[in-house]
Amino acid sequence: MKLKTKLVLLITGLVFLVISTLSWLYLGQLLQVYINQSYTTTTEAAHQVLFATRQAIDSGLRERTFNVNDPAAVRAAVADSLRTNQGLNALINSIIDYSPTVLDVSIADSQGRALLSAPNAALNDQMLPHRENYGSLRGQTLWQTLHTIFGPPQVYNVSAGLDLSGKPFLTVRIGVRTTFLKNSFRPWLLEALWLFALGMITSLAVAAFVANLALAPIETISRRLDLLEQTQGEESGGELAAESSGTVPARRAAGSDAVAQVSGKIERLGQRMRNVEEVFTALKENLDQVLSKLQDGMILFTRDSRAILVSSAVERFVGRHRDELLGADVREIFDRETRLGRLVRDSFEAGMSIVQEEVTTETGRQVQVSLDFIHDGQGGEQHSFGALLTLHDLESMQELESELELSRRMASIGRLTAGVGHEVKNPINAIVVHLELLRNKVELKEPAQKHLDIIQSEIRRLDRVVQTLVDFSRPVDLHMREYDLRQIVQQVLTLASVELEGRGVTLKSSLPEFPVTVKVDADLTTQALLNVVINGAQAMPDGGLLDVRLAEDGRWAIIRVRDEGTGIPPEVLPRIFDLYYTTKKDGSGIGLAMTYRILQFQNGRVDVESSSGGTEFSLCLPLQGVSDPAARVELASESSWNEGTGA
Template identity: 60%
Template sequence: MRLKTKLSAAITLLVLVITTVLSWLYMTQLLQQHIEQAYQSTDVIAHQLQFATREALENGLRNRQINVNDPAALRSAVADSLRRDPGLAAFINSVISYSPTVIDVAIADRDGRGIITAPDPAQEDQLLPVRPDYATLLKSSLYRTIGVVFGAPRVYNLTLGLERDNQPFLTVRVGIRNTFLKNAFYPWLSDAFTYIALAIAISLVVAVFVANLALQPLAQISARLDALSQAEPAGELDSGASTDTVLQVSHKIERLGRRMRNVEEVFSALKENLDQILSNLQDGIMLFTRDARAVLVSRSVERFLSVNRDDVLGAEVHDIFDRHSLLGRTVRQAFDAGMSVVQEEIITETGRRVEISLDFIHDDRASDNGQSLGALLTLHDLESVREIESELELSRRMAAIGRLTAGVGHEVKNPINAIVVHLELLRSKMDSESGALRHLEIIQSEIRRLDRVVQTLVDFSRPVELQLQEQDLRRIVSSVLLLASAELETRNIHLVSELPDHPVIAKIDADLFKQALLNVVINGAQAMNQGGQLSVRLTEDGRTARLRIEDQGEGIPDDIRPHIFDLYFTTKREGSGIGLAMTYRILQLHNGQIDVESKTSVGTTFTLSIPVASLSELRLRGLLETNLPAFKGPLE
């Protein structure tokens, strides 16, 4: 069934129900009102008959001698007086002739025998039939009243009494037939059916009109959907043999929904790839709309503006850049003037060298070339270029040292082994009392120390085969801090660890990463000779996990800071100069980096950065956060 037919039928049925209910309520109210009016008019007749009967008795018995103790004689006198009274007879005849509700009138004695019965005198001196009281209809329910109206013909009495010496003497009975109610009700019922039929006819016309009016927008929507679906193949455009507009619109919306979901999936994939590309950029990239609101912000912008990336998205350029800073003033003035900026170098208040490029995007097809579609802002950190060059130089030095140490290690190892063997032979041939034995032991001890140094060189230069597995960095950090806790306590160092509540998953070699982190922690502890606080904080931004190890030592002087990752470079009396170099190498093997910030007499902060596992990769591997036990740093 089509929707138009359903809608028309529903409206018609609703009108039918409402009309029927209202008509029925109206007719029942009229019926009840007619019953009450009939009762009132008949009650007036009964009282008039009662008064006429009393007058007839007074006139007929005034000059007659009656033995009141003889009931038969008294009844005979009363009957004779009533039957001979012309006024009473005339009143009864007028009631029978002209009252539409009264069917008969009777005056009976106290035993119920008729004295006057009109219009049937044959019932005189006979027991009159017992009839229900008409007053009961006034208190009857609607269901019973309808049964009386449409039921079998029946006569009801309206009765009034006359008393003598406070005892019942006569009764005046007025008979009312229920057929008069039916006769009065049938015209109303006919009119009601006429009105209902008329209402149904009108409702059908209105329903068809309303259905067409309501479905007209759906037809327009269907046409619009056809226009939007023109790119669909011919098989996709066929909505079936149905002529129902709603079904056609539903099918078209479903097809467009599938297309939108497909487009959304493609858009999500492109956005994820774009975010990944932007997150790997060192330069800050910001794309603004026509009204100067940021819609695309790379993760590197946080380093330039010191604000969260999510707080910048959607904000207006004047809300993002502070006019009190040189960078903010430059960008704001360029936007206000609508002028592009080409690789303009500025030095920020912190001494940072930043190169700014601002390009306004125009639509070449528009007639008004002065109206821009948006703007692209690029922030290039010149200091990061210098840092990258320094890291590349350090990597080249480390690679050269690795090649050198590999060759030296192999060339020196064999002579050392030969020296050790001949020292043992020489020692076995010397007398235990000889004074040269003590010098021989010194030579042997130094040879062993040289052998350990050469072995360290060989281990450092040997290629490392990483055992990469997805690990929760919170567990790695916790195990390292637990391992170092004993030495920290002996040095009177208070450890503070701040680990996130959620897992931080990275693909690492757990043993190597523990070694790298332990080297930095122990190095920080050894820098605080007088004790202090060592802080370890783990954070992540969805792309990179950062471990900040901050001590309160003497700091690293500026002249030696560039050399702290060189192999064998150390400022400690008992240091080997291998720990930080090994840490640097381990971070490189994990595609990470290590940064250092230090202030003399304040302390040093090492930051270990390492890529975290992407969410899509975790889903593919079935690694869910709910299966990872919650962990918090136990050392505080």
């Protein structure tokens, strides 16, 4: 079935449904209004007859003599008064003659026997037939009302009663015949049917017109799609053009439905666009992966200085999420009040490139800036259609070189400890076994026994040292999950609070109000931070202030632990992370080495600064997500601990 035929049928069906519904509602309302009007008019007529009946009885009984204690005599006097009263009979005849729905009028006594009946006087003194109340038609549904009016003829009563001494005395009954209702309602029904037929004819005409109007642009669209297919075919080597020119006439010959032809063309074009989109999506994902691994920040701008490509590393230079930068103008990204922003914006406004110019930011960071404008040299003229900005963190390169050097050193230590542990463990076990055999076979005097005990004690201590070497070089099973680093820091401070109080150390902590999300092993991170906190407390034997702060700089979550001890001598500082190196009398030299190793496992780092006024350890972990940008910029702008303490 063609689309045009479907449209005609659809519109016709909708119009038919609307007109049928409205006609049904209109017919129901019309019928109820007419029934209500007929009921009201007939009820008023019944009360008029009742009033006239009362007057006729009053005037008739005054002129007649009868035994008031004889019910039959009273009934006969009342009936005679009603039948001989000309005014009452004239009123009843007028109601019958001029009301289009009234069949008869009767006045009955309390037993239902007619005192007066018109127009059929033969019913006088006869029992009147039982009839339904006319008011029952008012509560019926439209379908029930139509069945009553247009079904078998029926007569309904409208009654008005007269009481005497609180008891029913007589009743006025007016009969309404459904045939009369049908005759009165038929003109209105015919009018509604004519309107329904007119609506159907109009709907057919409108449906045909709308279908033609809606499908008129289809041919134009089909021709334009043919041109588009031919153009794409020529660009791809003429293959698609041959397909378009060869298959389109065949499709038109196979079916004359223009909509089907256009649908097929759109489907082919859509498939080609989906193929191109898949290629583009794959390229974009690869490019995003490359940019996310770059340490340098890169921003690609369009001709109107809007960012269309932003690497993840840019976040730590400008303090904003890369999603906020996409589509933003260079003036919205860089603030002229900053040195970096002033340099970039001046270069954009002047149209001048920047070649590896170093800038020291307000936070003391060394940044190397490069700006290259991309030009189109066709036609002998150069027109800029974009720019590429590169931000290189010089400090990150130095830190990376330092970390690589320390990693190589730790790797060498790891290999050495693994070898020593393997080679020494077995001889130690053999010595322990033979020492026990010697103790059992030879009875030694007290001095010799003492020497054996010392040898056994030292061998056990040597075994613990070797076991520690083996454990240190053994691979660690990490359980990495996302955590709010504030919770880990708070847990460590709670664990260390008792020991800090015992040493007379005052703890001061500062945690940000927003979550700092990292992906770490919670147990190992807790162990690493606890080692640094306890180490700081031990550096202050006479007590002091231990300051623990958590901050972030857009790339790293940084836990800073600062004590007020005497500091670490410069010649000792490079060796503090070496295994078993310690300057404490009761120290093991394992804690800081383990801390450094745990941070390395989690792609983090440990920095240390020391002076005569104290030592500051910085545990850096990579951020998993970007937290509150405004708060992050505020924290990153802290230039020293002294400024933070005085805030």
